[in-house]
Amino acid sequence: MEKNLAKTYNPKEFEDRIYKDWEESGAFKAVRDENKKPFTIVMPPPNITGQLHMGHALDQTLQDVLTRWKRMQGYCALWLPGSDHASIATEVKVADKIREEEGKTKEELGRDEFLKRAWEWKNVYGSKITKQVRKLGNSCDWDRERFTMDEGCNKAVKELFVKLYEKGLIYRGNRLINWCPSCGTSLSDAEVEHEDKNGQYWYFRYPGADGSEGIVVATSRPETMFADTAIAVHPEDERYKDLVGKTVILPLVGREIPVIADLYPDPEKGTGAVKITPAHDPNDFEVGERHNLEKPSCINDDATMNSMAGKYEGMDRYQCRKEWVKDLDEAGYLIKTEEKVIPVGGCYRCNTVIEPMLSDQWFVKMDELAAPAIEAVKSGDLSHVPKRFEKIYLHWLENIRDWCISRQLWWGHRIPAYYCQDCGEIIVSAKEPAKCTKCGSTNLKQDEDVLDTWFSSALWPFSTLGWPEETEDLKYFYPTDVLVTGYDIIFFWVVRMVFSGLEVMGEVPFKYVYVHGLVRDAEGRKMSKSLGNGIDPLEVIDQFGADALRFMLMTGITPGNDMRFKTDKLESSRNFANKLWNASRFVIMNLQDEEGNFKSMANDDKEIENIALKDEDKWIISKVNEAVKYVTSNMEKFELSLAAQKVYELIWNEYCDWYIELVKGRLYGDDEEDKKVARYVLVRCLKDMLKLLHPFMPFITEEIWSFLPKANKNTSENPKGFLIKESWPLYDEKLEFPLEVKKLEMAMEAIRNIRNIRSEAEAAPSKKLSAVILSQGSDLENIKAGERYIKGLANITEIKFTSNKSEIPEEVMSAVMGGIEIFIPLDELLDYKAEYERLKKEKKRLDGEVARVKGKLSNEGFVKKAPEKVIAEEREKQAKYEDMLNKVIDRLALVEKKI
Numbered sequence: 080m081e082k083n084l085a086k087t088y089n090p091k092e093f094e095d096r097i098y099k100d101w102e103e104s105g106a107f108k109a110v111r112d113e114n115k116k117p118f119t120i121v122m123p124p125p126n127i128t129g130q131l132h133m134g135h136a137l138d139q140t141l142q143d144v145l146t147r148w149k150r151m152q153g154y155c156a157l158w159l160p161g162s163d164h165a166s167i168a169t170e171v172k173v174a175d176k177i178r179e180e181e182g183k184t185k186e187e188l189g190r191d192e193f194l195k196r197a198w199e200w201k202n203v204y205g206s207k208i209t210k211q212v213r214k215l216g217n218s219c220d221w222d223r224e225r226f227t228m229d230e231g232c233n234k235a236v237k238e239l240f241v242k243l244y245e246k247g248l249i250y251r252g253n254r255l256i257n258w259c260p261s262c263g264t265s266l267s268d269a270e271v272e273h274e275d276k277n278g279q280y281w282y283f284r285y286p287g288a289d290g291s292e293g294i295v296v297a298t299s300r301p302e303t304m305f306a307d308t309a310i311a312v313h314p315e316d317e318r319y320k321d322l323v324g325k326t327v328i329l330p331l332v333g334r335e336i337p338v339i340a341d342l343y344p345d346p347e348k349g350t351g352a353v354k355i356t357p358a359h360d361p362n363d364f365e366v367g368e369r370h371n372l373e374k375p376s377c378i379n380d381d382a383t384m385n386s387m388a389g390k391y392e393g394m395d396r397y398q399c400r401k402e403w404v405k406d407l408d409e410a411g412y413l414i415k416t417e418e419k420v421i422p423v424g425g426c427y428r429c430n431t432v433i434e435p436m437l438s439d440q441w442f443v444k445m446d447e448l449a450a451p452a453i454e455a456v457k458s459g460d461l462s463h464v465p466k467r468f469e470k471i472y473l474h475w476l477e478n479i480r481d482w483c484i485s486r487q488l489w490w491g492h493r494i495p496a497y498y499c500q501d502c503g504e505i506i507v508s509a510k511e512p513a514k515c516t517k518c519g520s521t522n523l524k525q526d527e528d529v530l531d532t533w534f535s536s537a538l539w540p541f542s543t544l545g546w547p548e549e550t551e552d553l554k555y556f557y558p559t560d561v562l563v564t565g566y567d568i569i570f571f572w573v574v575r576m577v578f579s580g581l582e583v584m585g586e587v588p589f590k591y592v593y594v595h596g597l598v599r600d601a602e603g604r605k606m607s608k609s610l611g612n613g614i615d616p617l618e619v620i621d622q623f624g625a626d627a628l629r630f631m632l633m634t635g636i637t638p639g640n641d642m643r644f645k646t647d648k649l650e651s652s653r654n655f656a657n658k659l660w661n662a663s664r665f666v667i668m669n670l671q672d673e674e675g676n677f678k679s680m681a682n683d684d685k686e687i688e689n690i691a692l693k694d695e696d697k698w699i700i701s702k703v704n705e706a707v708k709y710v711t712s713n714m715e716k717f718e719l720s721l722a723a724q725k726v727y728e729l730i731w732n733e734y735c736d737w738y739i740e741l742v743k744g745r746l747y748g749d750d751e752e753d754k755k756v757a758r759y760v761l762v763r764c765l766k767d768m769l770k771l772l773h774p775f776m777p778f779i780t781e782e783i784w785s786f787l788p789k790a791n792k793n794t795s796e797n798p799k800g801f802l803i804k805e806s807w808p809l810y811d812e813k814l815e816f817p818l819e820v821k822k823l824e825m826a827m828e829a830i831r832n833i834r835n836i837r838s839e840a841e842a843a844p845s846k847k848l849s850a851v852i853l854s855q856g857s858d859l860e861n862i863k864a865g866e867r868y869i870k871g872l873a874n875i876t877e878i879k880f881t882s883n884k885s886e887i888p889e890e891v892m893s894a895v896m897g898g899i900e901i902f903i904p905l906d907e908l909l910d911y912k913a914e915y916e917r918l919k920k921e922k923k924r925l926d927g928e929v930a931r932v933k934g935k936l937s938n939e940g941f942v943k944k945a946p947e948k949v950i951a952e953e954r955e956k957q958a959k960y961e962d963m964l965n966k967v968i969d970r971l972a973l974v975e976k977k978i
Contacts, residue, residue, distance in 0.1 A: 082675035083667045084786060088660035090624030094778045098213060104799050107218045109157035111555045118154035119559035120146055121540050122219065123572070124227060126165035127205035128172055133598040133606060133644060134565060136215060136616040137636065140629045141595060141719065142563045143217050147774040148714055151807040157556055159543050160219035162205060164228045166491040166532045167262050167428045173197045173490065190489050197490045214617060216625050216777045218803065225543045227535045228492065235542035236492045236535045237509040239583060244507045248444045251505070255364040256438050256483045257424065260382035261431035264487040265440055267531060268480060269570040271424040271433055278421035280349065281404060282414040285310060285327040288335050293327045294319065295414055297349035299421050302400040304329065305377035305387045307336055309355040311366055314340040316351050330412040341366050358437040374437055382434055441485040441494060449476045452578040461577060461587045464717045465639040468566060468594045475570050484531045491529030498524050537575035540588035562589040565597060566639060593717050596641035603643055614644055626776035627653040633723045633775050655727060656779050662735045663783045666761045669746050670788060677788040681759035687813060691752070694864065696760040697816035698823040699738040702729060703764045704814035710771050711810065726771045734764060737827060740872060762787060767808045777803065826865025832894035832901055833873040840892055840908040849877040851887055851902040858898045911977040918971045925964040932957040
């Protein structure tokens with residue numbers, strides 16, 4: 080084994096190796112232990128069609144940070160991975176592949192053969208994304224990996240379907256659903272994405288059947304007029320009181336439809352009259368139910384017009400719209416057209432505009448299931464982080480409609496309902512029935528449809544742990560602790576897991592929902608294929624390493640808010656890793672002799688008060704101890720970004736920039752006992768900092784850890800000596816040293832001030848200086864205690880400490896810090912000849928500026944034409960330049976005397 084870290088930080092040399100070591104050693108495995116508390120996260124299952132994207136990287140890094148932290152805290156931490164069968168997306172990909180390679184449709188292939196190809200496709204591509212996520216460093220228990228259509232999950236889905244059906248919560252009915260003409264399937268409300276688009280409202284006159292003017296109606300979807308069954312007006316709308324109960328003529332079609340009174344129309348909107356098309360609008364459907372209206376449909380499943388549209392039959396819905404409006408206009412029925420912003424619903428998979436359709440489908444009654452899910456949040460059993468998302472969750476549940484769960488697809492969980500072909504009986508059973516329970520016929524046919532993907536995903540927190548069997552995993556790990564998810568799938572998934580968990584297990588499926596935002600591009604745009612602005616995490620990892628990507632994501636996120644992906648932040652994270660690497664390499668080098676054996680250190684088995692610590696040792700130990708408290712507290716509040724930033728500051732600013740520099744002289748000195756103390760503190764603090772950083776940057780911390788003394792100490796809990804299995808640091812009041820911290824930080828402030836004085840005077844850092852420090856009382860004593868630090872790090876040869884102002888030299892540069900003043904003699908700071916030349920050049924420049932401004936202001940043309948504001952600005956410039964010039968002249972006179 081190498082004695083020290085490589086000279087250059089190169090994550091490619093160790094990230095894959097370390098991950099393989101972790102996985103092969105079982106470091107990720109959660110072994111049930113009744114003496115330990117469980118901590119469980121189920122991974123939101125990525126689609127088997129998916130490619131790792133930046134959203135996955137953020138979502139999974141958050142989960143891994145929490146899991147690694149809890150594992151180190153002594154919990155039995157299970158992060159359960161898996162993938163989703165993604166009915167619509169997978170079926171489309173498999174069907175496209177068959178069409179491209181064989182020139183066949185899925186229907187020509189047949190259901191059984193198509194499913195065979197789908198499973199083959201899954202076996203080839205399905206594990207692709209789980210292999211990719213390993214590159215992030217995910218510490219999942221891969222032995223427990225699940226798939227939403229594996230044998231156990233399939234059994235769970237059937238069991239729940241039967242359970243809800245027998246309870247009367249699942250039913251089959253002819254209702255209005257969202258239909259995607261492109262995917263050829265129904266969609267739930269949550270799968271429809273609404274977007275405001277520029278559109279039109281057309282105002283058409285429906286003439287009265289009695290020859291009267293009739294009524295004017297506005298619509299954004301004139302192609303649905305063929306299926307109109309009524310015109311509705313508000314019962315209190317005086318304009319239409321006399322029309323209610325009469326009939327009007329459907330323009331050009333000639334069919335009579337009634338005018339009805341209903342509370343649905345808004346008298347203030349449009350004309351106050353609404354055409355009712357029950358088969359093509361959810362609100363119209365409800366009106367139709369109240370008034371027992373017929374529900375004819377004029378649009379086919381593929382969004383072409385049917386026979387109800389007459390001569391427009393076979394046209395695409397939008398082509399029909401164009402021709403139909405043209406014909407209505409020519410016939411004199413179009414009154415006006417109005418430009419309007421219209422909300423349009425699109426399929427969440429393919430963006431095709433959905434078509435409301437009447438269809439025989441399976442539904443879940445939601446009122447009874449929603450109530451306990453609402454109460455879970457109101458009672459505090461379930462908490463959202465940030466809390467503001469609870470309002471969205473509650474609003475959606477309180478306004479929820481029955482959930483359409485059947486999909487007209489082949490890939491997925493086939494609905495466990497069987498139809499008797501002889502008597503029409505429906506038998507719902509988890510196992511295929513041998514005969515009809517009503518008539519005894521064996522002529523049974525299973526429902527052709529599959530269940531909504533989200534129906535199986537809703538079972539994920541407990542089906543993955545073995546339900547419906549009462550497994551030991553289910554007893555120990557359920558309910559899970561945290562669900563980490565983006566705000567974009569609260570409705571798709573989170574809500575459904577909550578009401579399913581409460582219904583099946585009697586408990587919420589998780590205690591917290593940690594909601595994060597999206598990773599957007601540098602301009603704040605959503606990453607998408609169409610924009611071409613997506614960033615491949617695997618390419619980022621290849622260039623910068625997984626640790627840099629993870630740390631950039633963790634320090635850039637706040638709960639619930641979007642973040643922007645910026646390369647400079649990524650480079651900053653890599654620079655941080657490089658800084659830690661070099662500092663650790665320095666420490667390890669100073670711990671070893673020429674043969675690579677570790678040198679003696681102060682005995683860390685002793686109580687801390689029995690070790691001869693210097694002030695700087697107590698300062699850094701105290702700083703690490705404070706960081707432990709701060710980081711742990713923020714991790715508990717899910718403020719992971721604040722925790723990560725604190726570790727960054729501790730390592731970069733306090734340990735690397737200050738402590739290592741303060742301790743170098745001792746490492747190179749002659750006092751062997753003091754060297755042991757210095758080595759002890761360096762290692763002790765580095766170990767604790769690596770532990771704090773490990774959840775965020777697991778690879779580099781594990782690699783550095785392997786080179787530290789006692790890192791490979793065998794224990795039954797951690798036989799390989801891995802950092803991943805080490806314990807989380809604990810805050811200890813005994814490690815607070817407030818007096819030493821005050822002394823050190825006073826000295827550090829003095830050093831910073833002296834460095835600033837050097838910079839202002841353009842004096843080289845190597846230039847030897849002396850200083851006078853003026854103060855009183857305890858401040859004077861405390862700053863005196865930092866003399867050796869100030870001398871060493873500010874390059875000061877002599878410091879005079881005084882409380883007497885008369886001892887201050889006349890010509891000095893100074894700095895004030897609280898009750899302390901620092902003075903550096905000007906003679907030591909300046910090279911007078913160089914300063915004289917510099918001041919002459921500055922005088923020449925300022926002479927020119929003054930002359931230019933004076934010339935401008937003495938120009939009568941400029942003064943007459945220019946606005947008063949501009950003239951005032953020029954006068955201000957003149958005063959400023961003249962003041963600067965006078966100071967330079969005074970300074971020149973002073974410096975000239977010194978030459």
